[in-house]
Amino acid sequence: MEIPEEIRKKALSVVQNLLPDTSKELYDREYQLFKQWMRSRFGGWSSDKVATGYVEDSLEQKIKIARKILIDSSVSVSSCDVVENGPSTGSASVFEFHKCVVHFHNK
Numbered sequence: 001m002e003i004p005e006e007i008r009k010k011a012l013s014v015v016q017n018l019l020p021d022t023s024k025e026l027y028d029r030e031y032q033l034f035k036q037w038m039r040s041r042f043g044g045w046s047s048d049k050v051a052t053g054y055v056e057d058s059l060e061q062k063i064k065i066a067r068k069i070l071i072d073s074s075v076s077v078s079s080c081d082v083v084e085n086g087p088s089t090g091s092a093s094v095f096e097f098h099k100c101v102v103h104f105h106n107k
Helices: 005-016 021-042 048-072 091-106
Strands: none
Touching: none
């Protein structure tokens, strides 16, 4: 569906006049500073896939650490089954990881 030119021009003028020019400049400057901070703080995540990958890696690291703790403390690893073939961020893996922590804590 095509938007008539008259409506398009009117909408554009309304949007452009929402903030005075000085406020637009201030907003743009602050927004650029915010984007720089985000890039430096979070590596410039540009999509949910990147963030999801980071969370998956983090969860996998936590599972590895939990396994090392269980092995080092002579607790049976078989009593703490972590789902490796399941989705890392799915509820099954998180639940199983939680069971590991609870099992270790109760020993």
